[in-house]
Amino acid sequence: MFAPTPSPGRGWGVAHSYVTEGGSDLRYNTGSLLRCKTQWSLKQNPEIGIRTGTVNPVVGEVNDGFLNDIQGRHVRKEDVFQALENAHSGPVEEGAVGAGTGSSCMGWKGGIGTASRVLPVELGGYTVGVLVQTNFDGVLTVGGAPVGRELGRYSFSKYFPYSLPEPQDPGGSVMVVVATDAPLDQRQLERVAKRVGLGLARTGFYSSNGSGDFFIAFSTAQRIPHTSGLTIKSEVVSNDSMSALFLATVEATEEAVLNSLLKATTVVGRDGNTRDAIDIKELLQVLKKYNALDWDKKLPPWGNGQK
Template sequence: MNDSVRITKDKRPRARDIGIHIGVFSPGKYNAITDVKGVLVGHCTLIQGHGPLTPGKGPIRTGVTAILPHDGNMFKQKVPAASFVFNGFGKSIGLHQVNELGNLETPILLTNTLNAPIVADALIEWMMKENPEIGIDTCTVNPVVGEINDGFLNDIQGRHVKKEHVFEALTTAQSGQIKEGAVGAGTGSSCMGWKSGIGTSSRVLPQDLGGFTVGVLVLTNFDGLLTVNGAPVGRKLGHIPFKDPGGSVMVITATDAPLYQRHLLRVAKRAVLGLARTGFYGSNGSGDFFIAFSTATTIPHEPTDVTLQGVAMTNDALSSLFLATVETAEEAVINSILKAETTVGRDGNISEAVDIQKLVRILRDYSIE
């Protein structure tokens, strides 16, 4: 494994490092989904081989990313959750049950499209180790897996993400700063004509609006005309849509605000508005899936009563959380592109990193800050 894991050198800047300030609210300490207390993120990055594609062999440019709502037993202590599908041309697994039961009972895993089932199977195994009663003395478990098509760079037919890679992403998941760009499930992705990958951001609401934190993690692989805080970077640099079929985006929104499934569905939906501001237009080939969860409470697997106490934000109070979600999602997308390094994949296919100097110059021309 070790030889296939790339350690990103983190030389490329995030949006705020080069003076891009998106939105009106302030980010949390790490400006990351992990600013939502308890949330952990882990990656396993697979890079191996060069040159012509030999399906099943390589070159490999892929990986898996794990988002854990908390570090406890997710099956025993589920979290309120919801899912929203903007464009169903994708292969995400497990979203029906999230909406029906209103909860998430596993970490969320992201990977490449054809690997989604193997990753789901690995997640089932992980959950059974921790909960040996699954399928025997209690019901089964609902693995939640999202995906993007990284076949432009990666030997996607090879389904190279195996059980051990999933376990590595899960066991190495951390709070605090998160690796972004071409890591984990984002190793082989491209977005609006540039190399992209994992991006994240967060916002903390003012106390009089509830003081809650919202964090977004995106895995970007969609078509569009890159727009950075309003500046038409894509058009200026000649990156035009309709070149790449395929695409897709996964958006995970976490918050410590107390919310039920109905509220979380509304939050999950708002993230698509943030994407739109970066150039996303929901191309046919883009499977666009959104998951939101709350860490404010946990739901026991085996309740001791027929009813359960709860608490949730009122409808009226949600507007500020919605706006925060929109701008957090926007910034997460920009980070996913800024942080990603040029990657050469199968058959010498190149996904180039956006040129930071040129981008800064365009931003300056447009007075964007």
Template sequence: MSSELVSPSRSLGLICGSMPVGPNNRITDVSDVTVGHFTLIDGDQRTGFTAVLPHQDNLFREKLPAAVEVINGFGKSAGLVQVDELGSLETPILLTNTFGVGTGVNYLIRRAVSENPEIGRSTGTVNPLVMECNDGYLSDIQAMALTETDACAAVEAASEDFEQGSVGAGTGMSAFGFKGGIGSASRVFELAGQGYTLGALVLANFGRPGDLVLPDGRMPHPKDFRQSEERGSVIIVLATDAPLESRQLKRVAKRAGAGLARLGAFYGNGSGDIALAFSTAQRIMHFEECDVIARDIIAEDKIDLLFRAAAETTQEAVLNAMIASPAMRGRARNKRPSLADWCTANEA
């Protein structure tokens, strides 16, 4: 299927950058990566979990190189300190609302222990990775309604084909005064005659109303918004099959910020903006038998291709999250309008 048909932003003629896109224009264009959602819409609840599985084997035993870039640290995520220190990823990645982090942590620990009974006994503990945004404008976050069973459902639903918009962790999110949510995009490139992919998945819940800049230069201004300051957050997950070590992945993650800036974001005081990047090219064995191991990495002077891909995919993924999300009314009758509706009514 043409990426033109599977990208919400491209269906409206909004093109981010110039690099070629992957076959489905999603993070799952990176081989072995899958994404799943659990969505809760009930009464005042507009929330959920989104799971990213970096590969389909035992992640604790076969870790992946990873890195995190904290663009602005107003956030309550779990697991980022160890990723930053050790440069590796050893559980699926869960995205959820701010008060769902502890529930997600407990589920990931139980999942890892069930697969690896030696955790906390004959070997070290496990580093569960859960990242969050605050969906409290549209959802009753104080209810703490999400359960470990819901987190498990998101992981078990993971596949190459997944929905974008108001699903999973993105169900109750807002962006630039419009409805936000989950979005994804990908780019392909060549190094030494071999093809590689970089994909992004975002949880978009950030941006001051009126600041959004579309790729064609238009600046949508949502009606009836109450928020005038930047108080949201955005989580960006970048995956690539190019061989990078953790230091290089941190450099790539940093460039996600360029994609946010293209949209008009300035990383406000109350915004938790975090980018995590990982590579599927080579695995790190938990029970490594060698004292010294060899790794392939790309030459530093070729990394600009990945920098550009990170900026372009982040920008497009945010737009896809917003355009795929219809208008929604939630807690206290609060409402977020749809960017797609605005674009249709204000054609360029």
């Protein structure tokens, strides 16, 4: 079971959103990925479209044109098949990898980030995992510390004489996937997906005009038979028990964004365009200045409560 949720803005994923806000659209690589995903699905299930239903692939995109030569359309069928066939569980690469290779985040090199939360047994013991592809503008905030302002990289900074020049290519969209083993129906998953924006906002994200922001959530709790009878039995979390999942989603989203920045490396892209990775030493200096370090070791529920 899954549910997509677009936030205000532009982007591919639900075409109506872009048409409504910005007019017609043509993006590179997305169409080829759709075709490749369809071909791969037909390879895995030869009866699709003949003895069973059709395939409806889901493909998202961000505009990483500052670094990426999007006109080259470099993602090929072989790349897509290799990614799908080599997918496996285990540690995940983060930073400037895969779809995050060309993305930028709040003036620095962005990329792929992941994080998760496990609820206490008393609250269901469910796991909530979040994967982000960060490619958006904003004013970086870490643990409440105004990192972007301190380091002179933030939206509209060119209008303030005391700041560094504003980074090029602001905006650009964000894609977020939320996975959980909590038994949720489509309506509940949509509620979870909507909380992603709250986690993004905690990092300094504000959904700029050109930003297409799409969040999708799915549950692995129940498998629905491909061919079923007249009725299907299912079990879902009660609405009164959803709040812990919401908080887990917000926290994991925030952490995933920060991981995408901290794991990223400086990338030189098309025409020599360069996006620097955030300087971790400078970041730590700002966090120390605002007493934003190690609070997780001092405060509940992880710490011992001693400040």
